Amino acid sequence: MVNPVEDSIHEVENENINQRGNESKVLSYLSADRLLEKLSRPELATLYTDLKAYAERALKEPMPSLSFRLYRQFSDTGERKAYEQTYFDRRGRLATVAMLALDTDRPDALQALEEMLWDVCGEYTWCLPAHLGTGEINQVDGNIDLFAAETVHMLAEIVNIHTERLDRLVIERVRSEAERRIFTPLYREQRKFHWQTADHNWSAVCGGCCGMAALLLLEDEFTLQESISHTVSCMNAFLSGYGEDGGCAEGIGYWVYGFGYFTYYAEMLREYSEGELNLLTGSKITAIAAFPLRVHLSGGTFVNYSDSSEQEEIPSGLLSLLASRVGLQVDLPLHIPLLTYDPCHRWAHLLRNVMWSDPAVYGDEGASAQAERGFIFQNLGWMIAKGSLDSPDTKRTNGEPLQVAISVKGGHNDEPHNHNDLGQFIIHCGGENILCDPGAGLYTQAYFAPGREQLLHISSSGHNVPLIEGQEQSSGRQAQAHVLEAKLAEDGGELNTTLDLTSAYPGAASLACYTRQFHWKRASGGSSSGVELRLIDRFRWKSRMVSSAEPFSSVDESDAGYSSIVERWMSRVQPEVVKSGNLCWQGVHGTVQMAYDANHWQVFTEAIDTVDHDNIPVTFYRTSLSWIGPVGDNDHRLEGHAPLETVCEVRFIIEPKMGETEVSIHE
Structure with a gap:
């Protein structure tokens, strides 16, 4: 079946995108001033308090170490929780300090942010040991899993937001590590990864995160075009796992994960291309967007088949954006998830919850008598x-x-x-x-x-x-x-x-x-x-x-x-x-x-x-x-x-x- 998004890519002259150059990479939701203004809104007060408490603790404590012993636990015993808790705590600290550093009166936060960026760039691998087999060097070099992809995306957005204030050496280190770990194996050497053709969340998360980082960091326009084509191919593979009914076999938690990152890339690509490339179109996309409301039973409790939980945090920014782009009717009360509610402390959800959450699109579950x-x-x-x-x-x-x-x-x-x-x-x-x-x-x-x-x-x-x-x-x-x-x-x-x-x-x-x-x-x-x-x-x-x-x-x-x-x-x-x-x-x-x-x-x-x-x-x-x-x-x-x-x-x-x-x- 012909994909309209792929067709639109071929219809757009490459020169039209190339001429925009790096100035297109300053996207509206990556503005430090707008972020700081959004964080002052009353509906985000609880979220900001949560972020600030996490960040203040991070400023007082040394960054936890991803030690060799933690790294070997999975291959030695099958245990993955200890390493991952430390790994995600490091991401949480980086995310909250990046938000705190928006305040120009907090030079201590900016200095800590530089140290944390430098530290994450020095990690042995951005992948989780559970995704690396026995964890040998040949399984690490050039490997890209969900969390390596999330990491490069996070770093790309943080340095983009703080580009005017960060030390140039830190920014160049981030660019260098993104090139070595992600762009070279994926776009230049065109290595094959299992997730590129997966019909589930891996294709959307890995493809989308790497694709967003490419839009923000790549200066080579030929490779940038390769990244767009590659990412759209991943997104088509992801969508093939859905039927026309929009149902997610992986459950509501993985809908948030997979379709969330699909949406995040789609919105960045739409803005980057000034509306010429839009993945959020068609009846199938509309049906997928409606999935969480259809499986919501009441009181924030969902159908939780497969590996999902009954109580799921649906990112308020994601639902707000979908309401705007595909006309999603949100019959839920506004709830903005706290970063500390997410055990993985995902930057992508956090940033978009801050920038996109719109109280006006939310209804009241009791008053609306359930849209579905x-x-x-x-x-x-x-x-x-x-x-x-x-x-x-x-x-x-x-x-x-x-x-x-x-x-x-x-x-x-x-x-x-x-x-x-x-x-x-x-x-x-x-x-x-x-x-x-x-x-x-x-x-x-x-x-x-x-x-x-x-x-x-x-x-x-x-x-x-x-x-x-x-x-x-x-x-x-x-x-x-x-x-x-x-x-x-x-x-x-x-x-x-x-x-x-x-x-x-x-x-x-x-x-x-x-x-x-x-x-x-x-x-x-x-x-x-x-x-x-x-x-x-x-x-x-x-x-x-x-x-x-x-x-x-x-x-x-x-x-x-x-x-x-x-x-x-x-x-x-x-x-x-x-x-x-x-x-x-x-x-x-x-x-x-x-x-x-x-x-x-x-x-x-x-x-x-x-x-x-x-x-x-x-x-x-x-x-x-x-x-x-x-x-x-x-x-x-x-x-x-x-x-x-x-x-x-x-x-x-x-x-x-x-x-x-x-x-x-x-x-």
């Missing part, structure tokens, strides 16, 4: 429905309706940052994912090594999906959810979807077919204040002759018998037994009650202690329903044959916390 009431990502295979309930506890909810939502995941088990989670679903109420997804685990060597699917955060054992005949879901593209039905009411109040998940369980020898149905709507009967989800799992078995005395049910998870089924539900909330056949999860603002057939299913809840992506301890409560038989309405069999079908039907009722009612599937 629900959405079906046809390409991605995600289904989301949203609604609201009147809460009896108006003090607790500030008088606002209680937001409720469900999300269902299809897709396949070979996605970027993949979890084996086909059929996974989330039940959300009042800003909280009560039946939840574990999100990202702690990144270690094992997290990306063969056998990773055995880790809780990645395995189907850590998701709301069944164990079948003792088998977890398998990895690979062949494990795919086939969407048989996906219907969402216009008002988002009702969702019906059916998935065929048979291919996810190739190890279940007796399984002929497994389908999962979801029916989400306002509750009928009982309490009228709630929403209900009926989930129906149907397991069809291959025919097998049995004697009249042969049992045909099992609760032993290790038993590969044809009717061994264990359903699982994950939550950070420990459920309570209401009565036989009824469980209740008590959230902060709402409750989720589950009714099941206690004659056929045995319930068991276990606490699982683990750590999250930031190495913070977290406890999940996994509730299991194990099939116990005997033969009944849930099984259909032919004379002399094993049962042909096992059915698990459960009913979830989601209500405001003060409106609990007991429900039963036997009505």
